[in-house]
Amino acid sequence: MGKVTGFMEFERLEEGYKPVTERLKHYKEFVVGLDDAQANKQAARCMDCGTPFCNNGCPVNNIIPDFNDLVYTNNWKAAIDTLHSTNNFPEFTGRICPAPCEAACTLNVNDDAVGIKSIEHAIIDRAWSEGWVKPQPAKVKxxxxVAVVGSGPAGMAAAQQLARAGHDVTLFEKNDRIGGLLRYGIPDFKMEKSHIDRRAEQMVAEGVTIRTSVLVGEMPKGSKVTNWAKETISADQLKKDFDAVLLTGGSEQSRDLPVPGRDLDGIHFAMEFLPQQNKVNAGDKLKGQLRADGKHVIVIGGGDTGSDCVGTSNRHGAVSVTQFEVMPQPPEEENRPMTWPYWPLKLRTSSSHEEGCERVFSISTKEFIGEKGKVTGLKTVQVEFKDGKLVDVPGTEKVLKADLVLLAMGFVNPVATILDVFGVDKDARGNAKASTEFIGGYATNVPKVFAAGDMRRGQSLVVWAIREGRQAARSVDEFLMGFSDLPR
Incomplete structure (x- = not known):
C-alpha cells in the first residue's frame, strides 16, 4: 500500500489549469499535471483496502492499489507495466475518463478520494518521456x-490485442484518420491528437494494417454522420477475405429535436460542429466551416458533448454561450452514504463551463424561430416532474435569442446500415445484439462476426470502449484458436 498513515497526513491535490485568458487563445491541452513528488504524495493516500472498490468501479479493472504503491515507492517502470496490463491507452483515460474509480474509492465515503486519475496521467506521461512504451509484436504468427471495423478506442484496443496474439489484423476507418470520437468528437484542448498518432505508430509496428477513408457498406441517405471515405468495401467481401470480423463502429446517430422550425439554417448536431474544428487544428482546409464567431450560441444538452461545444464556441469568439438541460439541477454534493461506491448524481462543472457559460436547467425547447430561413431564437418553457413525468410549467414561456444552435443530446444507436449490410440482429435500442458471456462473448447472430463498444452497448465512456475491445479480442482469439491467453 501507500504510506500507512498517508490518508491522514496528506490532502487530495487536484491537477491545475492554465489561466482562462491564456487557454482560450488556442486549442492545446491546458491541464497542469502532477509532478513526481506530488504524485508520490497523492499515491501515499491509498489505503490498499481489504476490498478495493476502486478496482470494480473502474470498467477496465485497473489494479489501482498496486500502481499507487509503486508510484509511492518511486518504481515508475513497474507502475506503467501494471497499468498497461489492464489498459491499452492510459493516456486517453488519464485525460478524458470521468474517473468512476474515484467515486468508488473508500476514502470517498467521508473524505476526498485518492486522485487516481491524476496518478494514472502522471504514470503514462512519465512512461512516454522515458521511452518505456514500445511495440510488442507477436513472436509467433x-x-x-481479422478485420476490425471502426477505429475508436474499442477498435484500437481490440486490434492491438489481436495483433499481439499473432493474428494479421486490418483496422478499417471510414474517416481520414483513426480514433473515432477521440479524433473528431473530443476537442484538442481536452486531448491532443498526437496521443492517438503515436499509438497508431506503435500498432503498425506490432503488425496492424490501418486502412483509413474506407467505408464498409454504405451511409444512409441524408445522414449527418461525419464521413470522409474515398473507398467502399462490402460486408460480403470482408467476410470472404477474413477469418473473423469485429464491428466496433460506435454509436454515431445523434438524438434529434423534432420541434417546429428544426429545418432552419443555423441548427446543427454537435457532431457536425466539433469534427470540423479538429480537422482545422490538424492543418486541413475546410470551406464553410461552422463557427460561433460573434454569435449567440445555445447548446441543447447538458452532458460532456455539450460542454465540448461550449469550450469550442468560446474559443471561436462567441458573444454568448448558453447550455440547456431538460433535467433539474443536481445537488452540488452527493449523498455519499446513499450512493457510494456507485457513480453519484451531482452538479459537475467542467473547465469549459468555467471559461464562460450560462447553464439553464429544467428547460425545454418548444420551437425554433427564424427569419429568411435562418434561426434567430428559441421558444422555451420551464419544466418540472409531476407524477413521474416532465410537464410544462404554465407562465414560464420565453423567447431566447440564438444565431447558432448545437444539438448535443447524446447518441441513440449506430448508423443502421453497418449492421444491416452484415445482417446483424439489433436489440430494442438499435444496437448490435451480442452478449458478453465468457464463452462466445461478443458474437453476433452472423457466423464469425462480432460486435463491441458503443455499437453493442450504446453510448458510453472511453474506458468502457477499451474494456469491450479487449474482451472482444479475447473472444475472437478463442473463436479462431480454440483458446486464448489474452486477458479479459
Whole structure:
C-alpha cells in the first residue's frame, strides 16, 4: 500500500489549469499535471483496502492499489507495466475518463478520494518521456486474418490485442484518420491528437494494417454522420477475405429535436460542429466551416458533448454561450452514504463551463424561430416532474435569442446500415445484439462476426470502449484458436 498513515497526513491535490485568458487563445491541452513528488504524495493516500472498490468501479479493472504503491515507492517502470496490463491507452483515460474509480474509492465515503486519475496521467506521461512504451509484436504468427471495423478506442484496443496474439489484423476507418470520437468528437484542448498518432505508430509496428477513408457498406441517405471515405468495401467481401470480423463502429446517430422550425439554417448536431474544428487544428482546409464567431450560441444538452461545444464556441469568439438541460439541477454534493461506491448524481462543472457559460436547467425547447430561413431564437418553457413525468410549467414561456444552435443530446444507436449490410440482429435500442458471456462473448447472430463498444452497448465512456475491445479480442482469439491467453 501507500504510506500507512498517508490518508491522514496528506490532502487530495487536484491537477491545475492554465489561466482562462491564456487557454482560450488556442486549442492545446491546458491541464497542469502532477509532478513526481506530488504524485508520490497523492499515491501515499491509498489505503490498499481489504476490498478495493476502486478496482470494480473502474470498467477496465485497473489494479489501482498496486500502481499507487509503486508510484509511492518511486518504481515508475513497474507502475506503467501494471497499468498497461489492464489498459491499452492510459493516456486517453488519464485525460478524458470521468474517473468512476474515484467515486468508488473508500476514502470517498467521508473524505476526498485518492486522485487516481491524476496518478494514472502522471504514470503514462512519465512512461512516454522515458521511452518505456514500445511495440510488442507477436513472436509467433497464427496465419489468421481479422478485420476490425471502426477505429475508436474499442477498435484500437481490440486490434492491438489481436495483433499481439499473432493474428494479421486490418483496422478499417471510414474517416481520414483513426480514433473515432477521440479524433473528431473530443476537442484538442481536452486531448491532443498526437496521443492517438503515436499509438497508431506503435500498432503498425506490432503488425496492424490501418486502412483509413474506407467505408464498409454504405451511409444512409441524408445522414449527418461525419464521413470522409474515398473507398467502399462490402460486408460480403470482408467476410470472404477474413477469418473473423469485429464491428466496433460506435454509436454515431445523434438524438434529434423534432420541434417546429428544426429545418432552419443555423441548427446543427454537435457532431457536425466539433469534427470540423479538429480537422482545422490538424492543418486541413475546410470551406464553410461552422463557427460561433460573434454569435449567440445555445447548446441543447447538458452532458460532456455539450460542454465540448461550449469550450469550442468560446474559443471561436462567441458573444454568448448558453447550455440547456431538460433535467433539474443536481445537488452540488452527493449523498455519499446513499450512493457510494456507485457513480453519484451531482452538479459537475467542467473547465469549459468555467471559461464562460450560462447553464439553464429544467428547460425545454418548444420551437425554433427564424427569419429568411435562418434561426434567430428559441421558444422555451420551464419544466418540472409531476407524477413521474416532465410537464410544462404554465407562465414560464420565453423567447431566447440564438444565431447558432448545437444539438448535443447524446447518441441513440449506430448508423443502421453497418449492421444491416452484415445482417446483424439489433436489440430494442438499435444496437448490435451480442452478449458478453465468457464463452462466445461478443458474437453476433452472423457466423464469425462480432460486435463491441458503443455499437453493442450504446453510448458510453472511453474506458468502457477499451474494456469491450479487449474482451472482444479475447473472444475472437478463442473463436479462431480454440483458446486464448489474452486477458479479459
Amino acid at each position: 497464427t496465419g489468421k486474418k
